[in-house]
Amino acid sequence: MLKKIECFIQPCKLEEVKNALIEAGAEGITMSEVSGFGKQRGYIAVDIPDKHVKFLPKVKLEIIVDEEILDNIINKIVHLSKTGEFGPGKIFILPVEDAIRIRTQESGINAIV
Numbered sequence: 183m184l185k186k187i188e189c190f191i192q193p194c195k196l197e198e199v200k201n202a203l204i205e206a207g208a209e210g211i212t213m214s215e216v217s218g219f220g221k222q223r224g225y226i227a228v229d230i231p232d233k234h235v236k237f238l239p240k241v242k243l244e245i246i247v248d249e250e251i252l253d254n255i256i257n258k259i260v261h262l263s264k265t266g267e268f269g270p271g272k273i274f275i276l277p278v279e280d281a282i283r284i285r286t287q288e289s290g291i292n293a294i295v
Contacts, residue, residue: 184278184291185252187245190216191263191271196241202258203243207251209294212244222268240271246278246294 191199196213203211217237247255256273263270281293 183249184281184294185247185249186276186278187243187247187252187255187259187273188276189243189245189259189263189271189273190218190240191243191259192265192269193239193241195263195270199243199259199262202262203245203255206254206258208245208247208255210246214242214244216240216242220269220272238269246281248291248294 193215200211200213217239219235219237243259245255252275256275259273280289281291282289283293
């Protein structure tokens with residue numbers, strides 16, 4: 183079964199994460215520069231302002247993988263993105279019903295390898 187990983191990481195972690203994911207078997211990665219905030223509303227201090235929200239720059243990676251390598255890919259992202267501070271990011275895992283390579287009409291796992 184195919185899985186889609188959507189993860190939001192700090193921009194300074196991109197190259198290291200990208201290289202590790204390719205080494206771990208990711209056949210393709212889509213990267214978008216995004217900004218957002220989470221529970222701390224963009225602040226890293228303990229005192230969060232009541233109404234002010236600060237958008238922080240992040241990198242969004244989208245990766246479709248076979249379920250067999252999912253755990254390895256997730257572990258690489260967590261290990262390389264972890265900072266011990268607020269704001270290193272999030273990972274979301276979604277099921278993928280199918281994938282189709284437009285050029286050849288291959289589907290399923292054959293569409294991504």
